Amino acid sequence: MLTAAGDIDSSNAADLAGMLWPALLSERSSVLLDFTAVTFLGVAGLELLSAANTYAPHRGLKIVLLAGQPAVERAVRAARPDPCTDDPISLPAQGRGPGSRRSPRCP
Numbered sequence: 001m002l003t004a005a006g007d008i009d010s011s012n013a014a015d016l017a018g019m020l021w022p023a024l025l026s027e028r029s030s031v032l033l034d035f036t037a038v039t040f041l042g043v044a045g046l047e048l049l050s051a052a053n054t055y056a057p058h059r060g061l062k063i064v065l066l067a068g069q070p071a072v073e074r075a076v077r078a079a080r081p082d083p084c085t086d087d088p089i090s091l092p093a094q095g096r097g098p099g100s101r102r103s104p105r106c107p
Contacts, residue, residue: 001032008035009042017048024052024059031061036068046079 002019023031031052035041049065056063067073 003034005037007040008045010044013044033065041072041075
């Protein structure tokens with residue numbers, strides 16, 4: 001599990017990448033990102049998550065992102081190329097236990 005807090009932006013995304021990439025290169029089946037204390041997720045943070053999301057399937061990994069702030073969850077959902085497909089980054093549904101929540105537009 002990797003835990004981040006505060007703002008994730010261009011000033012510190014490289015620090016997060018320095019922790020995330022070794023986890024993606026390990027022999028794990030999943031990586032848990034605890035972003036419950038993240039208050040802002042800027043473009044640099046989204047780009048990092050996008051790169052991890054692109055790479056994870058090549059390693060057979062699932063990334064589970066715990067987003068505590070609604071703005072962080074909305075940013076991650078909005079950045080998905082196709083919100084109706086399952087991808088390696090899973091956002092557990094609030095109050096419904098583990099599992100990704102689909103957009104209302106998805107079947």
